Amino acid sequence: MRNIYFDHAAATRIDPRVLKRMAPYLTKRFGNPSSLYSLGREARAAIELSRKKVARVLNVNSEEIIFTGSGTESDNLAIFGVAKAYSDKGRHIIVSKIEHKAVLEAAKKLEKEGFEITYLKVDPKGLVDLREFKKALRPDTILVSIMYANNEIGVIQPISQIAEIIQKFRIGRSIFHPFFHTDACQAAGALSLDIGKLGVDLLTFSGSKIYGPKGVGCLYKAKNIKLEPMIVGGDQENNFRAGTENSALIVGLAEALELAEKLREKESKRLMHLRDYLIKNILERVPKCRLNGHPLKRLPNNINISIAGVEGESLALMLDKHGIFVSTGSACASFDLAPSHVLLAIGLTPEAAYGSLRLTLGRNTTKMEVDRVLKILPKIVYKLRNISPSPFARPS
Amino acid sequence: MPKKESKKNNGVFILKERIQETDDVAILKFFPQGGKNFSFRPGQFITVCFTDNRCYGQGKPYSISNCPGDEFLAIAVKEIGRFSGALHNLKIGEKVKITKPGGYFYPDEQMKNLVFLAGGIGIAPFYSIINDCFKRGVGGKNLALFYSSKTEADNVFSKELNELAEKWRGFKIIYILTRQEKDRRNGNREFQRLNAKILKKYLKNLNNKHYFICGSIEFVNDLWKELKNNKVKEDNIRVESFY
Amino acid sequence: MKIKYKYKYKEESWVYSRIVKNHFFHPRNVLLDDAHYKADGIGVAGSPTCGDMMIVWIKIDKKSRKIKECKWRTFGCASAIASTSMMSVMVTEKGGMDIKKAINLKPQQILERLGGLPDRKFHCSVLGDIALREAINNYSKKQPKKYAKKRK
Numbered sequence: 001m002r003n004i005y006f007d008h009a010a011a012t013r014i015d016p017r018v019l020k021r022m023a024p025y026l027t028k029r030f031g032n033p034s035s036l037y038s039l040g041r042e043a044r045a046a047i048e049l050s051r052k053k054v055a056r057v058l059n060v061n062s063e064e065i066i067f068t069g070s071g072t073e074s075d076n077l078a079i080f081g082v083a084k085a086y087s088d089k090g091r092h093i094i095v096s097k098i099e100h101k102a103v104l105e106a107a108k109k110l111e112k113e114g115f116e117i118t119y120l121k122v123d124p125k126g127l128v129d130l131r132e133f134k135k136a137l138r139p140d141t142i143l144v145s146i147m148y149a150n151n152e153i154g155v156i157q158p159i160s161q162i163a164e165i166i167q168k169f170r171i172g173r174s175i176f177h178p179f180f181h182t183d184a185c186q187a188a189g190a191l192s193l194d195i196g197k198l199g200v201d202l203l204t205f206s207g208s209k210i211y212g213p214k215g216v217g218c219l220y221k222a223k224n225i226k227l228e229p230m231i232v233g234g235d236q237e238n239n240f241r242a243g244t245e246n247s248a249l250i251v252g253l254a255e256a257l258e259l260a261e262k263l264r265e266k267e268s269k270r271l272m273h274l275r276d277y278l279i280k281n282i283l284e285r286v287p288k289c290r291l292n293g294h295p296l297k298r299l300p301n302n303i304n305i306s307i308a309g310v311e312g313e314s315l316a317l318m319l320d321k322h323g324i325f326v327s328t329g330s331a332c333a334s335f336d337l338a339p340s341h342v343l344l345a346i347g348l349t350p351e352a353a354y355g356s357l358r359l360t361l362g363r364n365t366t367k368m369e370v371d372r373v374l375k376i377l378p379k380i381v382y383k384l385r386n387i388s389p390s391p392f393a394r395p396s
Numbered sequence: 397m398p399k400k401e402s403k404k405n406n407g408v409f410i411l412k413e414r415i416q417e418t419d420d421v422a423i424l425k426f427f428p429q430g431g432k433n434f435s436f437r438p439g440q441f442i443t444v445c446f447t448d449n450r451c452y453g454q455g456k457p458y459s460i461s462n463c464p465g466d467e468f469l470a471i472a473v474k475e476i477g478r479f480s481g482a483l484h485n486l487k488i489g490e491k492v493k494i495t496k497p498g499g500y501f502y503p504d505e506q507m508k509n510l511v512f513l514a515g516g517i518g519i520a521p522f523y524s525i526i527n528d529c530f531k532r533g534v535g536g537k538n539l540a541l542f543y544s545s546k547t548e549a550d551n552v553f554s555k556e557l558n559e560l561a562e563k564w565r566g567f568k569i570i571y572i573l574t575r576q577e578k579d580r581r582n583g584n585r586e587f588q589r590l591n592a593k594i595l596k597k598y599l600k601n602l603n604n605k606h607y608f609i610c611g612s613i614e615f616v617n618d619l620w621k622e623l624k625n626n627k628v629k630e631d632n633i634r635v636e637s638f639y
Numbered sequence: 640m641k642i643k644y645k646y647k648y649k650e651e652s653w654v655y656s657r658i659v660k661n662h663f664f665h666p667r668n669v670l671l672d673d674a675h676y677k678a679d680g681i682g683v684a685g686s687p688t689c690g691d692m693m694i695v696w697i698k699i700d701k702k703s704r705k706i707k708e709c710k711w712r713t714f715g716c717a718s719a720i721a722s723t724s725m726m727s728v729m730v731t732e733k734g735g736m737d738i739k740k741a742i743n744l745k746p747q748q749i750l751e752r753l754g755g756l757p758d759r760k761f762h763c764s765v766l767g768d769i770a771l772r773e774a775i776n777n778y779s780k781k782q783p784k785k786y787a788k789k790r791k
Contacts, residue, residue, distance in 0.1 A: 313716035332716035351687035389712040
């Protein structure tokens with residue numbers, strides 16, 4: 001029985017078409033893109049073509065694309081880069097409470113260095129409160145970072161509306177800041193990344209979630225924004241990110257993004273259909289179970305549920321025995337024993353966070369796989385509930 | 397006059413005093429809000445929880461370091477992580493929730509020959525047990541405390557413990573300093589990790605004694621294995637691991 | 640492009656030891672019907688807020704003072720479930736453990752039988768230990784004073 005992989009938000013398998021494009025750059029076309037001779041120029045050409053491809057999908061200029069080593073690195077570069085470059089204009093940054101740790105930890109680090117951070121609350125469905133956001137904006141705000149779509153609960157933020165609010169604020173005060181950054185690692189391939197329509201100044205995405213290789217990311221940065229680089233040395237990536245470029249990974253990233261964009265509309269529809277079918281049936285077949293996050297403003301492939309009375313790690317390990325791979329927001333499964341900060345931010349009690357499961361569908365997910373999970377999950381919940389103290393009251 | 401004792405399972409306590417013992421260890425004294433303190437056996441622990449969302453409502457266990465009969469509960473907190481950091485940042489007057497004391501880490505009355513093995517902040521429950529023992533009369537008990545820490549600067553309660561050792565003949569302290577340079581000063585001091593060889597040097601015979609081990613998971617596991625490998629009965633060993 | 644895999648990967652080991660895996664997938668002594676079980680002592684440890692909670696029910700042989708039965712229910716991760724299961728086996732095997740010995744059961748002893756757990760899962764065994772002790776204390780409190788004097 002083949003494994004059922006329902007954790008595409010964590011990692012995706014490299015598409016064979018992407019792998020084919022990458023392969024020569026792992027073997028015969030190994031030149032350093034900065035070298036003078038043809039072997040180097042060949043690699044350089046591949047990278048610049050990749051840059052063009054990415055720019056085309058984002059509807060921006062090539063020079064505004066910076067390749068990095070991961071989504072986390074891109075997030076860090078955006079946040080630290082802007083903070084350090086514009087600290088003379090202000091030291092206030094706004095992020096949401098449900099940002100990825102790559103953004104939150106960067107913000108916390110800046111806080112220790114004297115920056116002031118506003119952590120915007122979200123409503124029980126995960127959406128940022130736009131009125132609160134307007135109130136939080138100050139003349140000394142230099143950066144706003146709000147993720148396009150959340151990796152845990154899939155909620156999609158109103159990015160263009162937020163961009164509009166920021167633009168009005170900037171014009172109203174005749175200043176050019178705050179800059180608007182969005183982490184689009186989960187949104188890529190599912191939602192449009194057209195920068196013109198989104199209105200952001202910086203955008204992050206990576207290869208690992210779009211059927212491309214791991215170890216490569218991208219930061220879109222609007223032309224005139226200054227950025228203090230984190231990795232210094234050579235002058236690669238326009239002096240924004242030193243280090244010999246990994247041609248294979250960059251080629252893979254661009255190819256994966258192009259492919260994902262081509263398939264986006266059809267795939268999103270197909271996945272949304274499967275997702276809603278899965279959600280509806282889980283809620284019907286598993287008693288005392290709830291969906292986390294917004295039911296509609298949600299990534300087409302994301303299902304996040306809390307199941308009362310059972311704990312996430314046990315659920316995930318039992319599913320693993322049946323060849324079904326999912327993830328959980330439970331503390332027991334995390335290294336630092338902390339429950340998911342996203343689930344707590346949307347108002348879940350710690351118990352509900354412990355009993356949470358995240359299933360994220362993908363390109364190869366079939367209805368047959370979904371049906372098999374629907375068959376097995378209720379049995380596992382029943383088994384674990386049988387050994388769970390219920391209903392958490394002390395016996396008299 | 398017998399003090400009134402709380403019969404509830406948990407209560408609200410207020411931080412009224414804070415003593416910085418070393419760079420990273422602080423003693424926090426909590427007084428009950430309702431006036432009634434918990435009763436406890438020295439060596440037991442309480443679970444401390446913040447009243448708001450700090451640390452997601454989780455509580456952590458801490459050994460009580462003061463004596464029964466006091467009007468407060470004192471804990472020794474070493475700052476090593478998120479929870480202990482938050483405890484260190486508590487202001488005087490702030491409230492916490494504390495559960496009824498529990499645990500089995502205390503000597504029974506009839507135990508005469510006691511050996512306490514304390515690793516770092518693991519000294520906390522022993523401080524309570526030793527003080528209480530002294531208060532109620534040592535009654536022919538013999539007690540050897542092996543206190544392991546990195547350097548003398550990391551020691552907590554050593555001044556008070558040394559004073560007690562001078563007054564009580566049956567009580568001796570051996571300091572185990574794992575990261576300090578060896579020197580020729582007097583006193584029972586060893587400069588390597590605590591092991592059975594050191595125990596035998598000071599105890600002569602490992603039999604017929606009751607062992608109490610308190611410290612980090614690693615410290616307790618190592619000594620638990622050492623004692624068992626040297627034929628000490630499992631029933632004669634009690635442990636408390638800090639995690 | 641054809642990539643030849645030279646090495647065959649061994650079946651990867653489980654996230655915990657084989658014994659933990661066994662007790663997690665086949666837990667022993669779970670109490671299925673707590674409404675009708677007449678326990679001599681009941682103990683609770685942990686809470687759902689903390690992510691682990693155990694209830695332990697014990698039956699004591701009045702003459703020998705040994706634990707005849709030890710049933711439990713646990714909300715928690717695989718380590719928590721396996722720890723309570725192993726603990727229940729340890730106190731009831733070989734005719735049952737004397738409650739004087741059982742009250743001194745240490746998490747280290749549970750861990751040894753489980754084949755070890757990662758340090759960050761250590762508290763799961765501690766909780767099993769606490770729940771058992773609560774159950775024994777609960778039983779002792781209900782006994783005539785003669786037996787209950789040393790217990791808290």
